[in-house]
Amino acid sequence: MSVGVGILGFAHGHVHAYCSRWRDQPEHGVRIVAGWDRDSGCAQNACKALAIECVPSVGALLSRRDISAVVIASETALHAELVEQAAAAGKAVVLQKPMALTLDQADRIVGAAERPGVPFTMAWQMRMAPHNLQLIELQQRRGTLPGADHFPPPSLWEGSGGGIRGPSPFPLPAGEGMRLSCISFPRVNNIPWPPSGIQLKWYLHQAGEWTISDLPEIRDHGERIAGLAGPLAEFLRRERPAIATAQDGRNALRLVLACYASAEQGRRIYLW
Numbered sequence: 001m002s003v004g005v006g007i008l009g010f011a012h013g014h015v016h017a018y019c020s021r022w023r024d025q026p027e028h029g030v031r032i033v034a035g036w037d038r039d040s041g042c043a044q045n046a047c048k049a050l051a052i053e054c055v056p057s058v059g060a061l062l063s064r065r066d067i068s069a070v071v072i073a074s075e076t077a078l079h080a081e082l083v084e085q086a087a088a089a090g091k092a093v094v095l096q097k098p099m100a101l102t103l104d105q106a107d108r109i110v111g112a113a114e115r116p117g118v119p120f121t122m123a124w125q126m127r128m129a130p131h132n133l134q135l136i137e138l139q140q141r142r143g144t145l146p147g148a149d150h151f152p153p154p155s156l157w158e159g160s161g162g163g164i165r166g167p168s169p170f171p172l173p174a175g176e177g178m179r180l181s182c183i184s185f186p187r188v189n190n191i192p193w194p195p196s197g198i199q200l201k202w203y204l205h206q207a208g209e210w211t212i213s214d215l216p217e218i219r220d221h222g223e224r225i226a227g228l229a230g231p232l233a234e235f236l237r238r239e240r241p242a243i244a245t246a247q248d249g250r251n252a253l254r255l256v257l258a259c260y261a262s263a264e265q266g267r268r269i270y271l272w
Contacts, residue, residue, distance in 0.1 A: 002026070003236045006067040007035040008058060008082050009074025010046040012096040014123065014225050019071070021229035023050055028233040036061050037074070058082065062089040069236050071123070072096060080105040080112075083120075087112035092119040094232055099249035103257065106250040113246035121235050121242035122249045128231045129224050130215050131200045138202055 005022070007015060022030040034053040037043035047054035055061045061070070062085060069092035072082045079100050086093050093113065099122065100106040113120035126132055200213040218224050234240040258269040 002029045002031040003233075004031050004033045004064075004066045004068050005236065006033055006055075006061045006064065006070045006091075007046075007050075007052075008061065008070050008072045008086070009078065010035065010037045010042055011075045012073040014096060014125070014228075015071055015073035016046070016049070017222055017226040018123075018229040018232060019050055021226050022233065025229070028229055029237055030229075030233045033067050034061055034064065038078070058085055062086060062091060068092060069094065069119075076101055080108040083109045084112045087115050087118045087120075090117060092236060094121055094123050094236070095246075095249070096123045097249070097252075098256070099246075099253050103250070103254065106246075106253050110246040110250055119235065119238070119242070120246050121232070122244035122246070123228055123232065124244040124248075125225045125228050127243050128228055129218070130227075131213060131218070134200060134213055134215060 007019065010016070019032055022028050022032055032050055032052050034055045035043060035047045035050065036055050036058055037046065040056075043054050055064075061067065070082075070086045071094045072079060072086065073096040074082055076098055079095060083093055083095060095109070100109060112118065198212055199217060200215070201210045203210045228243075231240065231243055235242065254271060258271055262269045
């Protein structure tokens with residue numbers, strides 16, 4: 001039996017990627033039923049593209065008995081209000097990132113997500129990206145790989161294609177490990193991904209050579225986002241835990257707000 005899903009807001013473009021997969025691949029066991037957006041024109045166009053019903057209000061969507069879960073992809077400023085309403089209606093919640101604009105809003109979301117019987121996850125595609133998962137597997141295996149050279153810290157990754165640097169979406173363990181290189185984000189800032197581009201490789205001193213990941217290349221970031229369709233479907237079918245919890249989302253927001261404060265004030269911000 002498929003899970004009936006409603007969409008609250010289409011402001012975040014990521015929602016179209018994995019919802020289209022659900023529409024076209026019924027084996028995921030997710031049926032998109034209806035959608036709403038505060039912009040009626042946007043709602044009608046998006047619902048038409050997904051071949052779903054367009055409803056006039058949040059209440060109309062949440063009151064439907066054929067909808068047991070919602071994807072919230074509205075403007076970030078509306079997230080707290082919509083999560084609270086969905087939780088009060090007893091719906092499972094998939095919340096598109098970023099979580100909120102303020103910590104007060106984030107705390108409201110955490111409170112709603114902790115209500116009994118309200119499954120909640122953030123839609124965080126980098127936690128499900130195949131190369132990222134392989135990187136974590138390699139880190140966890142570091143004790144069984146002799147001659148591994150650790151390149152500290154693996155919490156900052158550098159994209160070889162465009163000089164992209166960003167924080168790891170996982171808490172990576174410290175200590176003995178291996179040298180990791182070339183996590184990259186294809187087609188960022190219109191930089192084409194080269195046909196021979198390497199997305200993940202690692203070096204073992206005992207072997208004296210680099211090993212290139214055998215995972216299929218991800219040629220476009222949209223492919224990575226659409227790849228959320230499977231893990232999110234498993235979550236909605238209660239077959240896996242949250243991809244990222246409400247507290248994870250709050251922690252990420254806290255870090256981002258600290259970055260803004262540091263830039264504005266010209267000083268270090270200590271969170272722990």
